[in-house]
Amino acid sequence: MKHALIALFTLASHFAFGQITGTVTSNNNNPLAVVNIFIENTYTGTTTNNDGNYVLDITKTGDYTITFQYLGYKTLKQKVTITKFPFVLDVTLKEEDINLDEVVINSDENPANNIIRQTIAKRKENLKKLKSFKAQFYSRGLLKMVDVPESVFGQEVGDLDGALDSTRTGIVYLSETISKLEYQAPKPIKETIVASKVSGDSNGFSFNTATDVEFNFYQNTFELGSEIVSPISDFAFNYYKYKLVGTFYDDLGNLINKIELLPKRKNDKAFGGFIYIIEDQWSLFGTEVTLTGQQAQIPAVDLFKIKQSFTYYNTEKLWVKTTQLFDFQFGIFGFNGDGRFTAAYSDYEFNPNFDSKTFSREILSFEDNANKKDSLFWETKRPVPLTSIEANDYVRRDSIQLVRESKPYLDSVDQVNNKFKIGDILGGYSYSNSYKKTYFNISSPISKLAFNTVQGWNGTLTANYTKRFEDNQKYFNTSSSINYGHSDDRLRATGQINYRFNRKNRAFISLSGGSKVEQFNPNLSSLALLNTSYSLYTEKNYLKIYDRSFAQLNYNQELLNGLYLYSDLSYNNRKPLNNTTDQAWYPKSDRDYTSNNPLDPTTAGINAFDPHNIMKLNVNTRINFGQNYMSYPFGKYNIPNSKIPTLYLGYEKGFGSNNANYNFDQYKAMLYQNINLGNKGDLTYLAKGGVFNNADNIAFIDYHHFSGNQTNVVMDGNYINNFKILPYYALSTNKAYAEIHAEHNFKGYILNKIPLINKLNFNLVAGFNAAATKKNKPYTEYSLGLSNLGWGKMRFLRVDYVRAYQGSGLVNDTFLFGFSF
DSSP, X not given: OHHHHHHXXXXXXXXXXXXXXXEEEXXXXXXXXXXXXXXXXXXXXXXXXXXXXXXXXXXXXXXXXXXEEOXXXXXXXXXXXXXXXXXXXXEEEOBOOOBSXXXXXXXTSOHHHHHHHHHHHTXXXXXXXXXXXXXXXXXXXXXXXXXXXXXXXXXXXXXXXXXXXXXXXXXXXXXXXXXXXXXXXXXXXXXXXXXXXXXXXXXXXXXXXXXXXXXXXXXXEEEESEEEEOTTSTTXXXXXXXXXXXXXXXXXXOEEEEEXXXXXXXXXXXXXXXXEEETTTTEEEEEEEEEEHHHHTOTTEEEEEEEEEEEEETTTTEEEEEXXXXXXXXXXXXXXXXXXXXXXXXXXXXXXXXXXXXXXXXXXXXXXXXXXXXXXXXXXXXXXXXXXXXXXXXXXXXXXXXXXXXXXXXXXXXXXXXXXXXXHHHHOEEEEETTTTEEEEEOOTTTTOEEETTTEEEEEEEEEEEEXXXXXXXXXXXXXXXXXXXXTTEEEEEEEEEEEXXXXXXXXXXXXXXXXXXXXXXXXXXXXXXXHHXXXXXXXXXXXXXXXXXXXXXXXXXXXXTEEEEEEEEEEEEEEOOOXXXXXXXXXXXXXXXXXXXXXXXOTTOOSSOOEEEEEEEEEEEEOTTOEEEEXXXXXXXXXXXXXXXXXXXXXXXXXXXXXXXXXXXXXXXXXXXXXXXXXXXXXXXXXXXEEESOTTOOGGXXXXXXXXXXXXXXXXXXXXXXXXXXXXXXXXXXXXXXXXXXXXXXXXXXXXXXXXXXXXXXXXXXXXXXXXXXXXXXXXXXXXXXXXXXXTEEEEEEEEEEEEETTEEEEEEXXXXXXX
């Protein structure tokens, strides 16, 4: 019965609702995918699927000329007389006769170089030709696993929610979109998704968008993991060698040059493959290019392929992209697969009259019930027919969904997953009620076992309960944590209640309270991870903590597009703590533990502040100027404008303290920006500063603490907001301060040009950090580093050489090791 349904579904999608249908094959009888098919002198068109099948929507009988256009093959114009529907038209395309007979080869000049120079000279003009348009867009995304292990790192992989068969292969993602596109330079494309379909998820919304596959070779560079250099960019000759393979004439009589792309260096961010250029017009006729994941610095991907075809519109004198294939192959940790994203552009309307309200910061939206279109809609509107494999997947996955969303099935899965396993002793235990969308987990005390000189060995046990609601926009969460320190014999506990209202403005409220130890500078996340080993092995107890009993209310929300509010109000009882243990596994004869006082680590028994109570208010804003966004029915996805820095403004107030000296105000600001410099890499900077008021004698906790590092290790991959080798509390201040962090990642711009070194595919990173306070001489750091280090597909390591100066004198230089994700 299932196979009959699949056959019927496939047959219907090919024939029942399409007026002209058929199959396009090569002269070797191989099906041709993504052949551009259109009715001559109209904007009505379609493309073939992976099996070479097509459906062309024509509603009236009569005489037509159907054009079949495919890169590398002769364009075929087939005249037909249609008297009834459906009308079947199968065609065979012949390969182009590509030769050099028409080219006079000059031994002193590579003929391909002259063609490329002419095309580069016309690049900007061609880029500007398509000033505005409307179009229909269709996209299909397919992700297929061809080999999946049974388990990874001891964890069972399963069948990936029913996607895998007994051979560990199968389609894990299949989705389609039909969209309306509107464009007016220099604004980004505005896309309205009319229909969206995801296999196995009747409530799902496709993430296949026109923006994601906008690979424009008329731009100098475009993003594909890294910024990839176009073969017709202004500086293309620095990256490519070219070879004229041959020429042929298209159906309009244009001479087309087929040029092979030869990257000059193996790891350059440059394509291999072929581009086709129209003689005299110096426009693109098509592209067939490849790029390795190593070149793009996406290690999991083995190979990318992009194939584009352009069609000439005589009225507008334009060559416009009509079809595109984006293929990739990947493999990591035993997972191997491939993917294909098919894109088809049709029904172009050039230079339409847009009104002032057409374009806004919303660049993607969905029509009502876009994901509720029935099979009849898709069979009549889908421009590219489904293959039998795709039709099979829709039927199978949709039927699986009905089963897997049922209460008996979810209960049976939970019954298996909720059983206690030996591994839960180390990893913690989880309990789910999937049908009711409730989840509970409790950690293992072993997993969070740590050591510091105040508490000695201490363990933390956490419990977490979450309830998600039907629309998945709202959720309720409550958690608690218990920490016990063996040496100070102290039990501390905290609790928290969270509620998210939606995923559009992300309104979020939280109430928390209890007692815990906290770092003087809570931003030193890496230090908390490293302190145990540094203390026990080297007697370097950099972690400095105090006791905080508190009650706190948080509220966050995006108030307007690009304007965010982060606020909290808390009551705090804060007490200093002292060392209670000198345990070390490898005591050093020339070294003792420092005290827990970051102001004076050499003196024991003297505290950095007096015990006190204080109220704290924090109000912070983030402003993303020029922020575009995509509106999904279940949430809003923001796209910051990288051309404008992000501005942060903050106000912090300490008040109501039983020690009046500890009340204060602080005003602070920060700018952050990541600037894409094309083939020259990325420049990132962060500048911030602040001023205190009425803060001459405040508690050391409330000073501004610069994020330093004394471990020579970076665990969290955060380089831009931290100093690399500044002692943790050396510059802490309650006066005006300023700091700047800048980093330029050349992304192969320099190292890929050096023989032998370019084979390593490393990135050169140059950094600069500076801090200024009233009390201290200016502190600066200069660094040179290498990122993208590692082996095979594991490329997440980084090393830096750093020199630090205070005033005009060198204070330290060393190497820094870490992760760079």
